[in-house]
Amino acid sequence: MILLRTWSSWECCGAKVKLNHSPSLPTFLRLRQSLQFLPTQSIQTILCSPRQKISADFIGLLPLLSLIVTSSAGTDHIDLVECSRHDIQVVSVPGDQAKDVADMAVGLLIDVLWKISAADRHVRKWGLSMPQNLSFGSKLKGKIMYHSRNEKPFILYPFYSNVVELAGNSDVLVFCCPLNEQTRHIINREVMLGKDGVIVNVGRGSLIDEKELVWCLMEEEIRDAGLDLFENEPNVPNELFPLDNVVLSPHAASLTSDGFTEVCELAAEALEVFFSSKLPSTQVLDD
Amino acid sequence: MILLRTWSSWECCGAKVKLNHSPSLPTFLRLRQSLQFLPTQSIQTILCSPRQKISADFIGLLPLLSLIVTSSAGTDHIDLVECSRHDIQVVSVPGDQAKDVADMAVGLLIDVLWKISAADRHVRKWGLSMPQNLSFGSKLKGKIMYHSRNEKPFILYPFYSNVVELAGNSDVLVFCCPLNEQTRHIINREVMLGKDGVIVNVGRGSLIDEKELVWCLMEEEIRDAGLDLFENEPNVPNELFPLDNVVLSPHAASLTSDGFTEVCELAAEALEVFFSSKLPSTQVLDD
Numbered sequence: 357m358i359l360l361r362t363w364s365s366w367e368c369c370g371a372k373v374k375l376n377h378s379p380s381l382p383t384f385l386r387l388r389q390s391l392q393f394l395p396t397q398s399i400q401t402i403l404c405s406p407r408q409k410i411s412a413d414f415i416g417l418l419p420l421l422s423l424i425v426t427s428s429a430g431t432d433h434i435d436l437v438e439c440s441r442h443d444i445q446v447v448s449v450p451g452d453q454a455k456d457v458a459d460m461a462v463g464l465l466i467d468v469l470w471k472i473s474a475a476d477r478h479v480r481k482w483g484l485s486m487p488q489n490l491s492f493g494s495k496l497k498g499k500i501m502y503h504s505r506n507e508k509p510f511i512l513y514p515f516y517s518n519v520v521e522l523a524g525n526s527d528v529l530v531f532c533c534p535l536n537e538q539t540r541h542i543i544n545r546e547v548m549l550g551k552d553g554v555i556v557n558v559g560r561g562s563l564i565d566e567k568e569l570v571w572c573l574m575e576e577e578i579r580d581a582g583l584d585l586f587e588n589e590p591n592v593p594n595e596l597f598p599l600d601n602v603v604l605s606p607h608a609a610s611l612t613s614d615g616f617t618e619v620c621e622l623a624a625e626a627l628e629v630f631f632s633s634k635l636p637s638t639q640v641l642d643d
Numbered sequence: 644m645i646l647l648r649t650w651s652s653w654e655c656c657g658a659k660v661k662l663n664h665s666p667s668l669p670t671f672l673r674l675r676q677s678l679q680f681l682p683t684q685s686i687q688t689i690l691c692s693p694r695q696k697i698s699a700d701f702i703g704l705l706p707l708l709s710l711i712v713t714s715s716a717g718t719d720h721i722d723l724v725e726c727s728r729h730d731i732q733v734v735s736v737p738g739d740q741a742k743d744v745a746d747m748a749v750g751l752l753i754d755v756l757w758k759i760s761a762a763d764r765h766v767r768k769w770g771l772s773m774p775q776n777l778s779f780g781s782k783l784k785g786k787i788m789y790h791s792r793n794e795k796p797f798i799l800y801p802f803y804s805n806v807v808e809l810a811g812n813s814d815v816l817v818f819c820c821p822l823n824e825q826t827r828h829i830i831n832r833e834v835m836l837g838k839d840g841v842i843v844n845v846g847r848g849s850l851i852d853e854k855e856l857v858w859c860l861m862e863e864e865i866r867d868a869g870l871d872l873f874e875n876e877p878n879v880p881n882e883l884f885p886l887d888n889v890v891l892s893p894h895a896a897s898l899t900s901d902g903f904t905e906v907c908e909l910a911a912e913a914l915e916v917f918f919s920s921k922l923p924s925t926q927v928l929d930d
């Protein structure tokens with residue numbers, strides 16, 4: 357199999373499926389090249405994170421590939437159509453990540469409303485002089501509403517079928533939906549423009565039209581944003597770095613130690629089931 | 644009267660008690676000198692913030708002083724014994740600050756547990772490379788307990804009469820008590836040492852033995868701290884600036900716009916009552 361994760365994080369998988377450790381591979385970009393040193397003809401499984409794009413091109417190099425395990429709830433980094441065409445099984449192991457991601461959304465929102473990161477940055481740079489441009493402790497009043505593909509009968513909050521209409525009635529928009537062709541750039545200029553509101557994104561980077569978001573933050577067309585994800589990771593728009601009305605997080609919502617242990621265990625389980633009747637090929641890459 | 648606050652923040656008081664605006668006074672340190680340009684013999688009231696120390700020495704310069712209004716719940720910046728000796732009334736106007744301060748305590752705690760400020764700093768400096776030394780999303784399990792001078796019958800959480808014992812049984816200590824001779828350095832080495840815990844301080848800077856705190860944070864004797872206050876304000880220990888296990892806030896817990904408006908109104912009320920039968924002296928200083 358190929359392991360597209362840092363080796364140390366996946367020792368529990370290793371213990372269960374007897375993986376071997378290979379020389380380090382610092383970035384995924386080098387993976388394509390490194391495949392030439394691997395027995396691509398015999399690779400049956402991939403264990404990957406959402407940071408690695410599993411494209412049709414890549415899949416085409418692995419004729420025996422029959423299982424992809426991803427340590428995430430989302431599968432938008434995997435070409436599912438191609439997997440289906442080649443009869444490759446895709447297993448996502450979200451575990452309890454949803455709770456961690458929800459916690460991060462609340463954490464980013466509180467940080468944004470209380471300007472805690474901005475205040476911390478100010479103190480480290482300027483000491484206790486009072487930051488004139490920071491408005492502390494913004495409070496939220498009102499109710500929770502939601503938008504989704506379909507109304508959920510088990511959710512009692514008011515449902516909006518139209519996200520622009522929801523945005524027009526909201527002070528804070530928290531985005532936590534999966535990425536697909538219907539949700540790509542669901543946060544566009546129309547949703548953001550003219551709003552003195554707050555956007556929190558813990559879903560996927562491409563839910564947001566990032567160019568428009570940067571413009572809106574720079575022009576203060578929206579008040580604040582808390583972002584755990586970016587459209588073209590690992591790139592973060594340089595224009596965001598000097599801004600105090602944005603909190604930046606390195607795609608870390610699901611990287612809690614509890615959550616990660618659980619994900620590793622679930623991934624190991626999926627691999628064990630797959631390899632239960634056969635020995636794993638033991639090629640491992642460490643990025 | 645003397646107004647020891649930024650003028651613009653106190654316009655609502657000004658409107659009610661007809662204060663005049665004097666030339667700017669950047670820091671309180673210059674106030675003593677500036678008194679020579681004021682009619683100290685006729686000053687009856689002071690409107691101050693907790694940032695200004697109203698010492699016996701200072702009070703001695705104002706023979707007609709009979710009212711001090713402070714925009715805070717705490718009065719530890721005012722020499723109360725001296726006030727009592729001179730029959731000077733002290734009015735504190737905490738307003739709803741307690742709620743804002745509690746919110747800030749929770750905000751600092753979440754920031755510390757989720758490493759949001761540290762992650763934001765990391766992204767601004769290093770982009771989306773994964774911070775190896777940050778442990779995201781630490782969770783708290785267990786119960787709330789409290790220490791106070793006396794057990795409060797209306798608080799249902801378990802009471803500890805001894806703060807060291809409480810610390811020994813806690814992962815997180817949130818300090819929000821007033822500062823007095825009993826509570827000065829209540830957070831000392833004995834409370835902190837050997838603890839892999841978190842300290843949040845939204846009470847007063849001198850509740851903490853700051854030298855010991857700095858040492859404990861540098862040596863990782865405690866895991867994290869969220870600090871809205873410092874022992875020798877406006878000084879913040881330089882040693883804290885490079886640390887990722889501390890979140891620094893500029894004594895801002897009560898500086899919300901809602902809270903501040905309320906405090907201004909309460910202060911104006913106190914002054915109106917005082918001046919209801921006499922005209923105010925109109926000397927105002929703007930720091």
